[in-house]
Amino acid sequence: MAKKYFGTDGIRGKVGEHPITADFFLKLGWAVGQVFANERHDFILIGKDTRISGYMFESALEAGLTAAGVDTHLLGPMPTPGIAYLTRTFRAKAGIVISASHNPYYDNGVKFFSVHGTKLPDEIEQEIERYIDTPMTTVPSSSLGKAKRVVDAAGRYIEFCKGTIPTRLDFDGLKVVVDCANGATYHVAPHVFREIGAEVITIGADPNGLNINDECGATKPQKLADAVLANHADLGVALDGDGDRLIMVDHKGEIVDGDELIYIIAKSRLRDKLLIGPVIGTLMTNLGMELALKQLGVNLLRANVGDRYVMELLVENKGILGGENSGHIICLDRTTTGDGIIAALQIMVEMQDSGKTLHELKSGMTKFPQVLLNIKTQAKPNLDGDEIQKAVKDIEKKLGDTGRVLLRASGTEPLIRVMVEGQNEDKVIEYANQLAEQVAKAHGCLN
CATH class of the missing domain: 3.40.120.10 (Alpha-D-Glucose-1,6-Bisphosphate, subunit A, domain 3)
Incomplete structure (x- = not known):
């Protein structure tokens, strides 16, 4: 029902x-x-x-x-x-x-x-x-x-977060910028990272009821990137308004998304013989992550977009790690739901154990160029038409094994999402625009 x-x-x-x-x-x-x-x-x-x-x-x-x-x-x-x-x-x-x-x-x-x-x-x-x-x-x-x-709700949760990493580690000397998105982590996240020994610089931690997610946090990480460079920090942590998303920034100011973070955690768990089951991504998970995991002998399964569907596949396949490129990362060996703070701690543990920077850790995976276009529709989307399917198959043939095409209707808006992914960025842009034009034409709408 x-x-x-x-x-x-x-x-x-x-x-x-x-x-x-x-x-x-x-x-x-x-x-x-x-x-x-x-x-x-x-x-x-x-x-x-x-x-x-x-x-x-x-x-x-x-x-x-x-x-x-x-x-x-x-x-x-x-x-x-x-x-x-x-x-x-x-x-x-x-x-x-x-x-x-x-x-x-x-x-x-x-x-x-x-x-x-x-x-x-x-x-x-x-x-x-x-x-x-x-x-x-x-x-x-x-x-x-x-x-x-x-x-004492905040204090209890702070202690829980700290308990998800080994007490043997000392993060003294690690400089971290934390962007709390003026959201629910403002009085939690800085304490967690400070209490494990890191030097913490906090931004986005002055909520006034109106500024949550406003040009800050996981959905707008450029402010964090700027702060990491300005403060010569080792890394940056960007959370969203309710703390279940994580995007990070390396010491060079480069943004590290959910796919790259999941790859780092998977590789760490695999090395320690703690990775159980497949890694779960979504239809939007970058092909570069799938290929990088495959080189490690790790299988990636794709769920529909949404952390609820990721969780369902994790449970069904008895896995422990999954998430989305948007930064929802679920570590079921640590907690029961997506958690930005806990995911960030797992990355920091791997930095300490490997002796590598975040920039070096993410280099094991090469993201493929990915173009996502939204086509507004005025009627119920139909993606099964002959012309649309022919256009999809033509592009898939050109991309071969090193690219993907995805068409899906938005579940919340009158939109068709067109995604093309491949090794050659110019070709990806060209194919995405071609397919978007075909979809718009078939639905009698403008892009």
């Missing part, structure tokens, strides 16, 4: 537009309470990022849960993976994250974690939706839920 409100990563949208309204969050909190409330002392965690609407939605969710007779533990601003960890370690019935991740401040959303620190299964999300569409009732006054603040 199709879900009405939940997408692949929870519920997300522009604040004030359905369903991202205060009254919807009130009803959502009540619905969640109906699904998870079994015993009087059950409780649910609520955390959020730093966008201004989080205050409103936190209160609305709390009120809905209270009306359902469920206690609430409020974490305040916390990274999404930190909420996953605390849900598991507190043995809460569920964890709720109020965040729109890497989106601008005027968006917001909500996603959930189970008692195991993993995303909720489809059947639970569908059950929540069923209650959203039923009349809301309030339990008797004697059965109302209570709320309390968890004052």
Whole structure:
């Protein structure tokens, strides 16, 4: 059964537009309470990022849960993976994250974690939706839920992050610039890296409710690159607004994306005989990463775009490592979900163990030029037409084994995404434009 409100990563949208309204969050909190409330002392965690609407939605969710007779533990601003960890370690019935991740401040959303620190299964999300569409009732006054603040949430998560790397290592003398995207890691990430011995220079750590992800963080890493060069740092760490994405910068100011970081971690785990199962990427994972892993004897499997699908393939294939080029990196041998801080720590461990710079570590993989074009459509996209398929096959033939073509419809916008990848950048650009023109022509639209 199709879900009405939940997408692949929870519920997300522009604040004030359905369903991202205060009254919807009130009803959502009540619905969640109906699904998870079994015993009087059950409780649910609520955390959020730093966008201004989080205050409103936190209160609305709390009120809905209270009306359902469920206690609430409020974490305040916390990274999404930190909420996953605390849900598991507190043995809460569920964890709720109020965040729109890497989106601008005027968006917001909500996603959930189970008692195991993993995303909720489809059947639970569908059950929540069923209650959203039923009349809301309030339990008797004697059965109302209570709320309390968890004052040491950040400290608990900081210690957990530090515990994912060996205590034998000393990072004294390593200079790191950390960009917190004015988001949920602003009071966590600098402490983690400082407390393992690194010299830390922090940027993007002054949230005001309106500047989350604003020209900073994992989606806009140029400011970090500039800061690394200006401070003669050894590396830079860029997180997104809720802390589940990681992009890094090497000492030369070059940006290191999720594919390159996953490759480095995979090679490290393989050397230490700790890599289990295949590495999981997505349809957008660079072909250069696939070929570099193949040279190591490591298989890459591709999931649909989205960390939820990466996780499904990891579990299905009993793997421990996967992610996306956007910086979602899942290390299941360390935690239960994508975590930017923990992924960065794994890279830093490999730098120490190998004695190599981040620039040297990433050199084992050569990224292929990749061009992605978006074609706006006015009707439901049809990618199976004869002309489009002929154009795809013609380009695939020209690229041979050293290139890829991918056409896919966006799941959230009226767009067709055209991706061409290959060794020759000029040819990749030429083929991508040719295919985009053919797609636009077939749909009667302009690029």
